[in-house]
Amino acid sequence: MKRADVNFLQYPYILWAGLFIFIPLVIVLWYSFTVAGADGDAVFSLENYERFLSPVYMQVLSRSAVLAVKSTFICLLIGYPAALIITRLPRMWRNTILLLLVIPMWINFLLRTYAWMVLLGRRGVLNRILEFFGLPGQEWLYTETAVLIGMVYNFLPFMVLPLYSALSRIGKETIEAAEDLGANRFVVFRRVVLPQSVPGVIAGITMVFMPAVSAFVVSALLGGGQYMLIGNLIEQQFLYVGDWHFGSSLSIIMMVVILLTMALVSLYDKGASLEGGNLW
Amino acid sequence: MVKRPVSLIYLCLIFVFLYAPIAVLIVFSFNATRSTYSWGGFSLEWYRALFQDRQIMRALYYTVLVASLSAVISAVAGTAAAVGIHRMKARIRRIFLALNNVPVLNPDIVTGISLMALFTALHLRLGFGSLLLSHITFSIPYVVLCILPKLRQLPAEVTEAAMDLGATPLYAFYRVVIPEIAPGIFTGLLIAFTLSIDDFVISFFTTGSGVNNLSIVVYSMARRGINPKINAVSTLLFAAVFILLLIINKRDAAAKQLEV
Numbered sequence: 001m002k003r004a005d006v007n008f009l010q011y012p013y014i015l016w017a018g019l020f021i022f023i024p025l026v027i028v029l030w031y032s033f034t035v036a037g038a039d040g041d042a043v044f045s046l047e048n049y050e051r052f053l054s055p056v057y058m059q060v061l062s063r064s065a066v067l068a069v070k071s072t073f074i075c076l077l078i079g080y081p082a083a084l085i086i087t088r089l090p091r092m093w094r095n096t097i098l099l100l101l102v103i104p105m106w107i108n109f110l111l112r113t114y115a116w117m118v119l120l121g122r123r124g125v126l127n128r129i130l131e132f133f134g135l136p137g138q139e140w141l142y143t144e145t146a147v148l149i150g151m152v153y154n155f156l157p158f159m160v161l162p163l164y165s166a167l168s169r170i171g172k173e174t175i176e177a178a179e180d181l182g183a184n185r186f187v188v189f190r191r192v193v194l195p196q197s198v199p200g201v202i203a204g205i206t207m208v209f210m211p212a213v214s215a216f217v218v219s220a221l222l223g224g225g226q227y228m229l230i231g232n233l234i235e236q237q238f239l240y241v242g243d244w245h246f247g248s249s250l251s252i253i254m255m256v257v258i259l260l261t262m263a264l265v266s267l268y269d270k271g272a273s274l275e276g277g278n279l280w
Numbered sequence: 281m282v283k284r285p286v287s288l289i290y291l292c293l294i295f296v297f298l299y300a301p302i303a304v305l306i307v308f309s310f311n312a313t314r315s316t317y318s319w320g321g322f323s324l325e326w327y328r329a330l331f332q333d334r335q336i337m338r339a340l341y342y343t344v345l346v347a348s349l350s351a352v353i354s355a356v357a358g359t360a361a362a363v364g365i366h367r368m369k370a371r372i373r374r375i376f377l378a379l380n381n382v383p384v385l386n387p388d389i390v391t392g393i394s395l396m397a398l399f400t401a402l403h404l405r406l407g408f409g410s411l412l413l414s415h416i417t418f419s420i421p422y423v424v425l426c427i428l429p430k431l432r433q434l435p436a437e438v439t440e441a442a443m444d445l446g447a448t449p450l451y452a453f454y455r456v457v458i459p460e461i462a463p464g465i466f467t468g469l470l471i472a473f474t475l476s477i478d479d480f481v482i483s484f485f486t487t488g489s490g491v492n493n494l495s496i497v498v499y500s501m502a503r504r505g506i507n508p509k510i511n512a513v514s515t516l517l518f519a520a521v522f523i524l525l526l527i528i529n530k531r532d533a534a535a536k537q538l539e540v
Contacts, residue, residue: 010364013357013420014376020417021382024394027401082294085287097291099525104298106521110480110495111514114502115301118308121506123317125304153297214387217480221502231389238393238485248397251390258387 031248048249057233064230065257067144068212071151075159075208076201078152083163083200084193087170098164101157109154113221116150117141120222142224150218155211159204166200167193202265209265210258230254302518309511316506326512333509339497342408346493347476350415355469357416358423362464363457365424366431383418384425391418392485399486406488414486415476422475423468430464431457470528 032049034042051057086097104112119125120140127137140146170193178188216231225232230250237247304316309327313320330336365373365380383391395417399410434457442452458465480495487496494513501507 009360010368013361013364016357016361016417016420017376017379020395020398020413021379024391024398025382027397028390028394031397078294081287081290085291088287100295101298103521103525104302106474106478106525107302107514107518108478108480108495108498110498110502111305111510111517112301114498114510115305115514117502117506118304118316118511119301121316123315125316128317153301156294156298210385210387214389216389217499221499231387234389234393238396244393244397247393251393254387255390 028248028251031245032252033249035245042245048246049253051246052249052253060228060230060233061253061257063227064213067147067151067227067229068209068215071148071155071212072159072205072208074148074152075156076204079156079159079163079204080197080201083160083167086160086164087167098161101160105157110217112154113150113218116146116153116222120146120149141222142226144223144227146222147219147227150222151212151215154218155208158207158211162203162207163197163200166197166203170196205265206262209261213258213261214254302514305511305514306518309508309515311508314508316508316511326508327516330509330512330516335492336494336497336509336513339492339494342411342491343477343493343495346408346412346415347473349412350419350476351469351473354416354419354423354472355465358420358468358472359427359458359461359465361420362424362427362431362461363453366428380421380424382421384421388418388479388481389485392482395482396485406486408487408489408491411483411487411491411493414482415479418479418482419472419475422471423465426468426471427461427464430461434460 030042033044033046035045035047037043052061086094089097117124121127122137122139122141124141126140131137174192174196175188178192183191214231216229216235219225219227219229219232220235223229230253234247234250234254237243237250241247308316310322310324311320312323312325361380365376368376392414395410395414396406399406399413404410438460439449439452439456442456443449447455478495479493480499483493484496484499487493494517498510498513501510
């Protein structure tokens, strides 16, 4: 077939992707394995990675990981029943409910996070409500709880949507068959619904854990800079300290952590993580 | 399985959780005092202050300008790229799609710092140009992902038939392929626009020389504490998103009716 005339179309994007996607990553990798030498030249070194092994930075990494795991787990805990309930609603309602779930995600991420500053402030709405009921106001903002709430708030829809899509694909027949065979509803859930929803769970975990572990806005605004996460450390190195070599090694480490988590999670179900991506 | 009223209450609680922060912002944007604790009467004071704030207005201008430019450029470039990728040999295509997915899957902060490092290596001053280039870079992959499925649905015979009837390949492309994949292009354009408006992290690292988008201004203001002007900005943006959604929904409903 004569297609020559439009075949040229593949070349510009190959060039573009090479320059703006591939080369930047190579540069970051290069920075991570070099340090600035005495005469200003970059010298090959593993110093950046060694530095990361010191307790101060390991603590930042573990804090980020623990916080990401916590928020992923809470999202799963809140999101699973919600997704299950939505699948059982009349069809007419379902789309409206899903749309309502997505609308907050259309609002700027910064503003969504900022809104929690207004709610959680010392003289904020939450304390006002507590005082209305005669309870003492509390210090919410700039605590780990605030960061956790912010993360769950921002990432919950990423958990519910893939869960819903997996749960809604479960055929009614399989559930009815199990019931006919004498299973009670807990057995049906544990033996029929839960196993079939695993791809959704995996997609949800992937989609929440990744932004959670690399977050730096939520911790900067709601943690008030007291909760230094690996994302904040990278920001600091690039914008304030100016040590791009160390910042790059941190980025590489973060990517490795994410890749390892993905690999670990997808061991349970190969290829499932891509399904959630096709959702919208 | 779960009792009806309990499950409905549960869903309601989730929606309270999702919408309460937005509702609170909207309500307090009309508050006459700075407080987010007590109601001082209805006022449009913060909206007036907002429109007089030159920093915010400039940021708004850059946000809309960058979003429009990057959406249009990404849609055109993404269409060309999708068609190109579609015609690659399977093995090369797989490698190339993986590369295309890097900005989609990579954490934004890594995309941001890597682009910052690239622009510095190229001695490109950080500012409007680098901001626009970054937005195009992270938007094209999404446009490609929107268009590729449409191309896969398009049988090759359609193009061949057009050429058998005497169309040049280029003419067949414009008259046959483009109209068929137009819905994908439009969705890609909308996604690119939304992503650009919503982006903070990548912009934060790739802009400079006083060129800021709205997210960056909100970030620097919010770091200093609560500011009622941000409440007003949020309300206006929420209204804009809501109207946009209504338009898209109308369009979808109309399209569905046509299908029926």
